[in-house]
Amino acid sequence: xxIKRPSDIKSSEITxxxxxxxxxxxxxxxxxxxxxxxxxxxxxxxxxxxxxxxAGTKLDGVGKSPLSTDEKKTPLKDVTSYNNFYEFGxxxxxxxxYAKTLVTRPWTVAVEGEVxxxxxxxxxxxMKLAPLEERVYRLRCVEAWSMVIPWVGFPLSALIxxxxxxxxxxxxxxxxxxxxxxxxxQYRGVLDWPYVEGLxxxxxxxxxxxxxxxxYGQILPNQNGAPIRLVVPWKYGFKSIKSIVRVRFVEExxxxxxxxxxxxxxxxxxxxxxxxxxxxxxxxxxxxxxxxRKRKTILFNGYADQVAKLYEGMDLAAYF
Amino acid sequence: xxxxxxxxxxxxxxxxxxxxxxxWLAAYDNLGANPIEFITRSTGTWxxxxxxxxxxxxxxxxxxxxxxxxxxxxxxxxxxxxxxxxHLVTYIWLDQxxxxxxxxxxxxxxxxxxxxxxxxxxxxxxxxxxxxxxxRRLGGRRWLWLHRLVYVASLGGVVHFLWLVxxxxxxxxxxxxxxxxxLAFRVAAAMRGVRTSLLARTxxxxxxxxxxxxxxSGLKKGSELTHN
Numbered sequence: 001x002x003i004k005r006p007s008d009i010k011s012s013e014i015t016x017x018x019x020x021x022x023x024x025x026x027x028x029x030x031x032x033x034x035x036x037x038x039x040x041x042x043x044x045x046x047x048x049x050x051x052x053x054x055a056g057t058k059l060d061g062v063g064k065s066p067l068s069t070d071e072k073k074t075p076l077k078d079v080t081s082y083n084n085f086y087e088f089g090x091x092x093x094x095x096x097x098y099a100k101t102l103v104t105r106p107w108t109v110a111v112e113g114e115v116x117x118x119x120x121x122x123x124x125x126x127m128k129l130a131p132l133e134e135r136v137y138r139l140r141c142v143e144a145w146s147m148v149i150p151w152v153g154f155p156l157s158a159l160i161x162x163x164x165x166x167x168x169x170x171x172x173x174x175x176x177x178x179x180x181x182x183x184x185x186q187y188r189g190v191l192d193w194p195y196v197e198g199l200x201x202x203x204x205x206x207x208x209x210x211x212x213x214x215x216y217g218q219i220l221p222n223q224n225g226a227p228i229r230l231v232v233p234w235k236y237g238f239k240s241i242k243s244i245v246r247v248r249f250v251e252e253x254x255x256x257x258x259x260x261x262x263x264x265x266x267x268x269x270x271x272x273x274x275x276x277x278x279x280x281x282x283x284x285x286x287x288x289x290x291x292x293r294k295r296k297t298i299l300f301n302g303y304a305d306q307v308a309k310l311y312e313g314m315d316l317a318a319y320f
Numbered sequence: 321x322x323x324x325x326x327x328x329x330x331x332x333x334x335x336x337x338x339x340x341x342x343x344w345l346a347a348y349d350n351l352g353a354n355p356i357e358f359i360t361r362s363t364g365t366w367x368x369x370x371x372x373x374x375x376x377x378x379x380x381x382x383x384x385x386x387x388x389x390x391x392x393x394x395x396x397x398x399x400x401x402x403x404x405x406x407h408l409v410t411y412i413w414l415d416q417x418x419x420x421x422x423x424x425x426x427x428x429x430x431x432x433x434x435x436x437x438x439x440x441x442x443x444x445x446x447x448x449x450x451x452x453x454x455x456r457r458l459g460g461r462r463w464l465w466l467h468r469l470v471y472v473a474s475l476g477g478v479v480h481f482l483w484l485v486x487x488x489x490x491x492x493x494x495x496x497x498x499x500x501x502x503l504a505f506r507v508a509a510a511m512r513g514v515r516t517s518l519l520a521r522t523x524x525x526x527x528x529x530x531x532x533x534x535x536x537s538g539l540k541k542g543s544e545l546t547h548n
Contacts, residue, residue: 074353082353090488093352143486145354190487261487280483281430285422289353293417 052104052227057219059132059152067208068136069302074147074289076216082289083223084141085242086190087176087183094185099222102182102243107227111159113249114169123227127213130158134217135210137233139240140272140301145287151231152214157205159247165201169249172204173197174230174241191257197241198254198268199232200310208233208306211244234303236270267320269311272301276317324388331392335399338366339406356414363407368481368495370400371474375502382509394450397470401447404440404477432483439476442469474499 085095088102107123121129132152140146160172178194180186186193203209212231213220220226225242232239238258258266265279274284274297285294300307311319342362345351351358374396381389416423426433446467448454455463478499482492 078353086487092354145357188488188490277429280432282422282426287354287356292356292414294415 052102052107053219055219055221055226058217059214059219062132062134062152062214062217065133065135067306068134068150069138069148070136071138071148072290073136073150078289079147079149079215080221080223084143084237085185085223085225087185087193087195087243088223089185090190095223096221098184099226101184102177102222102226104222104227107245109228109244110246111163111248112246113173114166114251115249116164116166118163126159126211126228129162130154132213133210135212135231137208137231138301138303139231139233139237140286140297142236142238142266142270142278142283144281144283144285144297145289146295146301147289150216151210151212152217152220153210153212153231155207156209156211156230157207159211160201160205163249165249168251170201171250171253172199172201173246173248173250173254174199174244175246175248176241177243177245190261192260193257194245195241195257196254197230197239197256198250199239200253201249202310203232203307206307206310208303234272234300234307236272238266239270269316269319271299271307271311271316271320272297273299273316273320275299276320324391328391328395332395335370335395338362338403356410360407360410360415363403363410364477364481367400367403367407368474368477370396370403371470371477372495372498372502374400375470375474375499379502379505398447398450401443404443408437408440432480435476435483436480439473439480442473442476446470446473471499471503475503 081096082092083095084092085099088095088098105123108120109123109126110118110120112118132154134150134152136148136150138146138148156172174197176195177183178186199209210231212225212229213227215221215224220229225240225244228244229242230240230244239256253268256266256268258270259268272283277283283297286297287294298304342351342359345358346355374393377389377393377396381387412418412423416426427437428434446469449458449463449466458466475496478492478496481495482489485492
């Protein structure tokens with residue numbers, strides 16, 4: 001059978017993907033114009049206003065980070081076509097097919113709760129909050145597959161410092177957009193919408209935790225959680241909540257979507273741990289997308305050096 | 321009879337469609353980002369499809385009166401076993417790469433794999449006794465009882481599917497409903513005392529002599545097998 005290795009994939013394929021997305025944005029934008037929707041200039045290949053900046057738009061001034069891994073990156077084609085984003089369908093190929101209905105401009109992120117300077121940020125303002133960095137992180141899904149993705153974003157701690165949480169802020173709660181017209185998957189109650197995730201305040205402020213606005217040097221595609229998402233690389237992928245509209249600082253640990261769906265299977269911490277199995281399957285190994293043989297899963301997804309101290313003395317099996 | 325034989329070949333080829341499609345997608349590198357997951361999911365789904373098709377033969381015969389449909393049941397059943405075997409081989413080879421200890425641990429600790437593996441095991445004797453020779457050797461009565469295991473295996477397959485999905489139980493429930501419906505049909509028919517007679521099962525009106533009778537010898541006309 002022909003299973004291509006990443007080295008078989010020519011860099012020209014990345015260009016193809018960009019053109020493919022551009023084409024879809026153009027068709028979408030053109031059809032919106034045809035339907036007489038005002039508010040946006042539609043030029044060939046560019047659909048503004050109603051849809052958002054076209055996928056493939058390059059992000060400028062992206063610096064490098066020592067926190068990046070030098071492991072082999074997962075090809076852009078796979079990163080943008082194999083996604084768990086139930087708001088657009090529960091199949092992994094559905095988000096890339098159906099996420100075009102997501103409208104990423106205008107977009108605001110409300111930062112509120114136990115903070116001194118609550119504010120509703122416009123997304124373009126939020127993207128300029130701190131210098132953008134490339135963070136090449138491993139992402140490990142709870143389903144036991146993983147990728148290496150070159151995210152573009154900035155540390156969440158920059159936002160935290162800006163809003164100044166009070167002493168009551170022990171946890172940070174994140175919420176995804178709730179709009180069935182834009183996210184048709186939300187018509188089905190597979191999860192309790194809107195999607196909610198949470199971190200302890202020290203996890204949120206950790207240098208590894210970022211708000212990502214792009215990947216592979218370009219604007220985040222819709223199916224990857226546009227226009228802004230969280231990436232917490234030492235936890236299972238479902239904690240890296242997508243398409244964020246609210247960040248709230250709270251006293252109690254938030255009830256996350258997956259905890260509500262199956263409390264026995266998905267805990268608040270969800271740290272990657274080969275020794276704590278999912279009740280129904282093992283977490284000891286994972287399939288790195290693009291590889292044939294499975295790999296051994298590493299505690300905290302290989303970020304133990306940086307994060308183990310957050311959990312000193314904590315029973316990782318009890319607090320899963 | 322001749323017309324049925326003529327249809328069997330295109331039906332056989334049609335049953336190969338899932339395999340041909342997989343080979344085609346593989347050849348054009350269109351199995352997606354996680355090819356092994358794709359193949360596992362595909363072979364598993366087709367196993368369920370063929371199991372339900374097999375189970376649907378008799379109810380369809382009763383409702384439509386197209387008795388000759390029985391001639392396709394063995395082929396459909398064997399294709400179910402074929403795709404189940406591909407599904408198992410995919411797990412053993414592509415997914416686990418022959419890691420025996422890991423697989424043994426999986427079978428013991430992961431309920432969805434336990435039920436899947438045992439459902440497969442149930443299909444093995446059914447495949448082995450699918451020939452006319454075996455029907456003769458076992459005798460119709462024992463053969464029928466053995467082959468009722470297909471219901472257990474099918475329900476097991478549905479439970480296997482249900483226990484592996486994270487939150488979206490819609491597809492497993494659809495297959496579960498279909499299997500339950502087909503089973504209910506049989507149970508209802510049995511309760512109504514409908515004769516699942518030799519006639520209904522084999523579509524044969526002829527007395528049990530000669531070539532025709534050989535295929536179902538062991539079933540004595542008027543025996544309790546001709547009643548239900």
